[in-house]
Amino acid sequence: MAWTEPRRKTKDESGPGGPMTGLISITLQLYCPRKHAHSIGKYLRQYEVQLEDPQLDIHRFDYFNPQTHASFSAKDAQLAVPQNQGYAPGAGGNYVMRSVDEIRSDVQTMFDTIAETDELPTREASPLLRTKLYKHQKQALYFLWDKEQDWQGEEADNRKDSLWQPKYRDNGKK
Numbered sequence: 001m002a003w004t005e006p007r008r009k010t011k012d013e014s015g016p017g018g019p020m021t022g023l024i025s026i027t028l029q030l031y032c033p034r035k036h037a038h039s040i041g042k043y044l045r046q047y048e049v050q051l052e053d054p055q056l057d058i059h060r061f062d063y064f065n066p067q068t069h070a071s072f073s074a075k076d077a078q079l080a081v082p083q084n085q086g087y088a089p090g091a092g093g094n095y096v097m098r099s100v101d102e103i104r105s106d107v108q109t110m111f112d113t114i115a116e117t118d119e120l121p122t123r124e125a126s127p128l129l130r131t132k133l134y135k136h137q138k139q140a141l142y143f144l145w146d147k148e149q150d151w152q153g154e155e156a157d158n159r160k161d162s163l164w165q166p167k168y169r170d171n172g173k174k
Helices: 034-046 074-080 100-112 135-148 153-158
Strands: 002-004 026-028
């Protein structure tokens, strides 16, 4: 899997497909059978290419970095990152354009529903996170997790602070 980071076009750059002399950052996510990992890691190190932990689809495959010996199983990753969520380069989406006022109103409503900080529930971090979290960080983790849930049924209807909103097509399908 490969992608480039978004960047602004420079003044002297020609149109799409035209020549360019600047540097462009590219991210590669490599997949291979485990038996080939050490030779790939050694080859890349010869060219001073350092392997880092993956950013996407970490729940699909077990992970092993032959340079740092960091690893985790796909099962552990599923506990850390909700499936079917997250950024996927090049993937299309069903985005709805909203006005600044609509967004401000939703954000304000969400903050208005926050209880006193001492009363906020906490959520434990994934086992992949090795840093011990403070209470306020666990509260923030719970807050973010709670707001990102796709609540269903009556519970969803009673929530005013959810980031999810049902959208209906012309044919009535949700």
